[in-house]
Amino acid sequence: MAIGRGSGREERREPRFDASDRSPDLRVTPADRPAGGGPRISAVEPSFEPRPDGRREPNFGQADDDMARRPERPKASYWAWVMGRSRPARKRGGDRRPPRRGLIGRMISVVVVLALFGAVGVGGVVTYYASRLPPIQNLEVPKRPPNVLLVGYDGKPLANRGETGGASVPLSEMPKFVPQAFIAIEDRRFYDHWGVDVFGLLRALKTNIMRGGVSQGGSTLTQQLAKNLFLTPERSLERKVQEAVLAFWLERKFGKQKILEMYLNRVYFGAGAYGVEAASQRYFGKSIRKVNVSEAAMLAGLVKAPSRLSPSHDPEAARARADVVLAAMADEGYISRDQAQTAFRVSPPSPAPKPEGAVGYAADWVMDQLDALVGLYDEDLVVETTIDPQLETEAERDLADAIARRGPKLKISQGVLVSLGPDGAVRALVGGKSYAESQFNRAVEAKRQPGSAFKPFVYLTALQLGLNPETVRVDAPVQLKGWNPENYSRRYGGPMTLTYALSRSINTVAVRLGVEVGPDKVVQTAHDMGITSPLSPNPSIALGTSEVSPLELASAYAPFANGGFEAKPYIVRSVKTAQGEPLYKRPTTEPKMVVDDERVGMMNSMLSETLSAGTARGASLPGWQAAGKTGTSQDFRDAWFVGYTAQFVTAVWLGNDDNSPTNHASGGGLPVEIWSRFMKRAHDGMQVALLPGDWSPHVAAYPDQQPGGDVYQTGPGQAPPEEPYDGGYTAAPDERVVRERRDVNPLREPLGFLKKLFGGG
Numbered sequence: 001m002a003i004g005r006g007s008g009r010e011e012r013r014e015p016r017f018d019a020s021d022r023s024p025d026l027r028v029t030p031a032d033r034p035a036g037g038g039p040r041i042s043a044v045e046p047s048f049e050p051r052p053d054g055r056r057e058p059n060f061g062q063a064d065d066d067m068a069r070r071p072e073r074p075k076a077s078y079w080a081w082v083m084g085r086s087r088p089a090r091k092r093g094g095d096r097r098p099p100r101r102g103l104i105g106r107m108i109s110v111v112v113v114l115a116l117f118g119a120v121g122v123g124g125v126v127t128y129y130a131s132r133l134p135p136i137q138n139l140e141v142p143k144r145p146p147n148v149l150l151v152g153y154d155g156k157p158l159a160n161r162g163e164t165g166g167a168s169v170p171l172s173e174m175p176k177f178v179p180q181a182f183i184a185i186e187d188r189r190f191y192d193h194w195g196v197d198v199f200g201l202l203r204a205l206k207t208n209i210m211r212g213g214v215s216q217g218g219s220t221l222t223q224q225l226a227k228n229l230f231l232t233p234e235r236s237l238e239r240k241v242q243e244a245v246l247a248f249w250l251e252r253k254f255g256k257q258k259i260l261e262m263y264l265n266r267v268y269f270g271a272g273a274y275g276v277e278a279a280s281q282r283y284f285g286k287s288i289r290k291v292n293v294s295e296a297a298m299l300a301g302l303v304k305a306p307s308r309l310s311p312s313h314d315p316e317a318a319r320a321r322a323d324v325v326l327a328a329m330a331d332e333g334y335i336s337r338d339q340a341q342t343a344f345r346v347s348p349p350s351p352a353p354k355p356e357g358a359v360g361y362a363a364d365w366v367m368d369q370l371d372a373l374v375g376l377y378d379e380d381l382v383v384e385t386t387i388d389p390q391l392e393t394e395a396e397r398d399l400a401d402a403i404a405r406r407g408p409k410l411k412i413s414q415g416v417l418v419s420l421g422p423d424g425a426v427r428a429l430v431g432g433k434s435y436a437e438s439q440f441n442r443a444v445e446a447k448r449q450p451g452s453a454f455k456p457f458v459y460l461t462a463l464q465l466g467l468n469p470e471t472v473r474v475d476a477p478v479q480l481k482g483w484n485p486e487n488y489s490r491r492y493g494g495p496m497t498l499t500y501a502l503s504r505s506i507n508t509v510a511v512r513l514g515v516e517v518g519p520d521k522v523v524q525t526a527h528d529m530g531i532t533s534p535l536s537p538n539p540s541i542a543l544g545t546s547e548v549s550p551l552e553l554a555s556a557y558a559p560f561a562n563g564g565f566e567a568k569p570y571i572v573r574s575v576k577t578a579q580g581e582p583l584y585k586r587p588t589t590e591p592k593m594v595v596d597d598e599r600v601g602m603m604n605s606m607l608s609e610t611l612s613a614g615t616a617r618g619a620s621l622p623g624w625q626a627a628g629k630t631g632t633s634q635d636f637r638d639a640w641f642v643g644y645t646a647q648f649v650t651a652v653w654l655g656n657d658d659n660s661p662t663n664h665a666s667g668g669g670l671p672v673e674i675w676s677r678f679m680k681r682a683h684d685g686m687q688v689a690l691l692p693g694d695w696s697p698h699v700a701a702y703p704d705q706q707p708g709g710d711v712y713q714t715g716p717g718q719a720p721p722e723e724p725y726d727g728g729y730t731a732a733p734d735e736r737v738v739r740e741r742r743d744v745n746p747l748r749e750p751l752g753f754l755k756k757l758f759g760g761g
Helices: 065-069 078-082 103-131 177-186 198-211 221-230 237-254 256-264 276-284 293-302 315-331 337-346 359-374 389-410 451-464 498-503 507-517 519-529 539-543 550-562 597-612 670-682 748-758
Strands: 047-050 056-059 147-151 157-162 381-385 414-420 426-430 472-475 494-497 572-577 582-585 627-632 638-644 649-655
Touching: 147 359, 157 276, 157 359, 177 221, 177 256, 177 293, 177 315, 221 237, 221 256, 237 256, 276 293, 293 315, 293 337, 315 337, 359 381, 359 389, 359 426, 359 572, 359 582, 389 414, 389 426, 389 649, 389 670, 414 550, 414 670, 426 670, 451 498, 451 507, 451 519, 451 539, 451 550, 451 597, 451 627, 451 638, 472 498, 472 507, 494 498, 498 507, 498 597, 507 519, 507 539, 519 539, 519 550, 550 597, 550 638, 550 649, 597 627, 627 670, 638 670, 649 670
Parallel strands: 147 381
Antiparallel strands: 047 056, 147 157, 381 572, 414 426, 414 649, 472 494, 572 582, 627 638, 638 649
């Protein structure tokens, strides 16, 4: 009879394999069933009994007690192994399986894996872009482009030249709030990072995300310096990676203080200013050593947008940005809140200096000569010049005011004023009406016809060949191979002394003298005196038809002022490094004598008549003996006056760049007016000195003769009545030919005139 769950069923009988009563009954009874709902196990488990021969036989009898007592070992999970547990977590609920990991755990695993892959990728990118840099062990910080500081005759700064616009200043010489302002606004954690500020990058990223655009950068001062030194300003991943690599290298090689000094001396501030010194000079007109806290804050604020935040472009925007910098300085503890709030009231920024004026012409001329004086240079230089800052300012103002006042009426658009010492030292040089409008240096580079301002060299040549100021020549029409130079007034005075002819600028007498002594000798005299431009040795040379520059014409008059010595114009006295090492000093050699003392006296006597009674009689310099000569070229294209004393030689030119005619502007008019105004200022406080030489003419002029002029024309004209007129020549209407009188005896000529006047044989 089978044993089942139902007790009412008939018992099933199992077959028996042995009829013996002693055979075991293999049928399963209810007692063999396990208690509870656990898994069924066999009632009899095999065991192994040792046999006498050493073999073990299975025994299906009673279970081994040790195995029965041994608990089942639960398996540890993978996550427990990853988390480093030494033993598995205790199970709950009996034999139930461990719960699966949740969503957060899986996400963390993914993030960790992605981070690992990202780190590997970033490392690869950094390695690739870093490999495109030059070998780091061979990197050298490029030298800062040299600055050239020009100082005046009084030792005060005049101008800066060079790519940076200002000299380099050590960090120790700057006020402490200058670097503090830059650190507060550009890199607050400057002293806490190693070149790249991770926290700063995250802060900038957060700000940019919140504002929906790029409003804040995460570059450190070291990164900005690395970009300025080695990289281009392009925005790319490669440049940012290389910038970070170089920033780490800079920090390791130089340290914080040196990095800060290099940064402050190289960062760009707009308007061509690189470095805090250049910026301070550009915007405040003083050295960075003398700025106040408000000015330091304004400079620090410029770095973000040099053009938009420039004090000269938008003062309000610059002030607002400076307030932000001051607040940042207060946050960092560099200044107090009260100091930040009262900074602009207590110490406002200095007013912006005027843009570079006429001194720019002098500075440019210095730079043109510098290579020849010191050769190649790679460090900051200091150039001591001969320029007098006060006279330079006065010359610029006098010229600009005169052109603004009378230029439109006279159709004059440009002018030049250059003033030299008797030795050739340039005291003032104005190469045009406005340096801001045109940087072309007309004083040095422009070549114009000097007109009658060239006549002194003709007369000097005649004096050197034996004539004297009392020598008489005839003012009469002359014809030379079809050329008929005449006085502009078409009137002729007959016999007259050389003194009278030169002071009244008689053209026919000058032409006669030029032919008499020979044009080639006139050219030689002019070159000996200081003219360097090529001159054509023809009869018209006497009327100044060959072009010269204002600077060389002024220097050619200097021997009359210094006693007959050559006076080559110069502007550089010495050149030295910023540390004081001398590189050049103008040699003090004995000047060459080009005119003997007697002829110097003769010329000064003759040219003094020009100011007292001749074409420059409008010149005014009370108390001083002065001399000079006016000049007006054909068709009134150029108006000149070159005048001098024992202290200064000053040349003034007026005209137009396109060589167009003026409205009858002559040398005796506006140029004399400008010269007089400047020379009065130049001689203030100076001891009066006479011109060299002691010649005194016995016959100065003939009272019945009319003044001539020095304008040469192709037809008649008329000078404006309000100006002293210095004349010209025209074609002779009657085509009369006057014989050259090369053999005139200077002693007999006055006698012949007296005989004609009073009668007699």
